[in-house]
Amino acid sequence: MTLFQYLALLVVVGLLVLTLSAMVRGWATRKEGITWSLVWLLATIAIVNPDLTGTVARRLGIGRGADLLLYCAVVVMLIGFLMIYVRLRRLRRELTLLVRHMAIMEAGSSESK
């Protein structure tokens, strides 16, 4: 294994420990914890055995393993952006409903004075 592999492994294992401790302490839901743990596990496999990604890439008709990882990363990021955007919209909607409720309550109490 090269120095880079050791470093990458260290980072990924650190992330796995953080994820598991977050799940145990209830900061993350069980579903989130398991999903992220799986991601780190896959990353560990790819780091320890770099030829594996190359094999998978060639099967899919992509030349190199690094390209496969890049494409996957782009797709995952785009999905992530969309999910955050949808969540942001829901949050804005909830904020509006809250602000409306407060406005009408406040107006009601000042009118009755």
Next chain:
Amino acid sequence: MTDTATSNDAGLPDDVRESTFIVMPAFNEAICIEEVVRDVRREYPNVVVIDDGSTDATFDVARRCTPHAVRHAVNRGQGAALQTGIDFALARGARFIVTFDSDGQHRVEDIAAMLAPIVRGDCDITLGSRFLDGSSEIPRSRRFTLRLAVLFTRIVSRVTLTDTHNGFRAFSRKAAMKIEITIDRMAHASELIDQVHHSGLPYREVPVQVRYTDYSLQKGQSSRGAIQIAINYILARVLP
């Protein structure tokens, strides 16, 4: 679709005027809102001003000139403010609800014309149009953008109107209860048209005059803003 009868001077019965709520969203309008509210209140006592989290004295001014001053704690956009005003008016027992711009663009005289077909029972919703008669002097740049908006509505919502982005609208209580604006910012105008169209309630356009002043032009939407609004509306329609 158009109401050609000039019922402005006919005058509405007192009980109609008193049970009509004029809903006015306002964002940083402290300079001119007092005059607009006072003008309207001479004919229609129930004016609801929704201060949409202004950073100027809009709320204090509004509270001085109408008993119905409502304040959004943070700015949520014109669509959100309109819905707050409609909810407030319905809770106070409004029989008719009129939405009216707070920047002095609309004329108080036109409110009666907007209400008349609803009071007569001809329809439940009236939408103001500055294009039905030639009385409004519309700046060339605005005319072009508004025409594009009409075309956009015809294609996307499949509704044919002459003026799709006019803040002057009137609703019966029944119609107002069916309206629920969920788009907070400016794209609410298109959403409102969709809801009016799908409510199944009869609606029509009524000619109104829109006065363009330096102030209203500066506060209004630019053509570039219009593209942003169109994008927001499409996103709101396709995303959950």
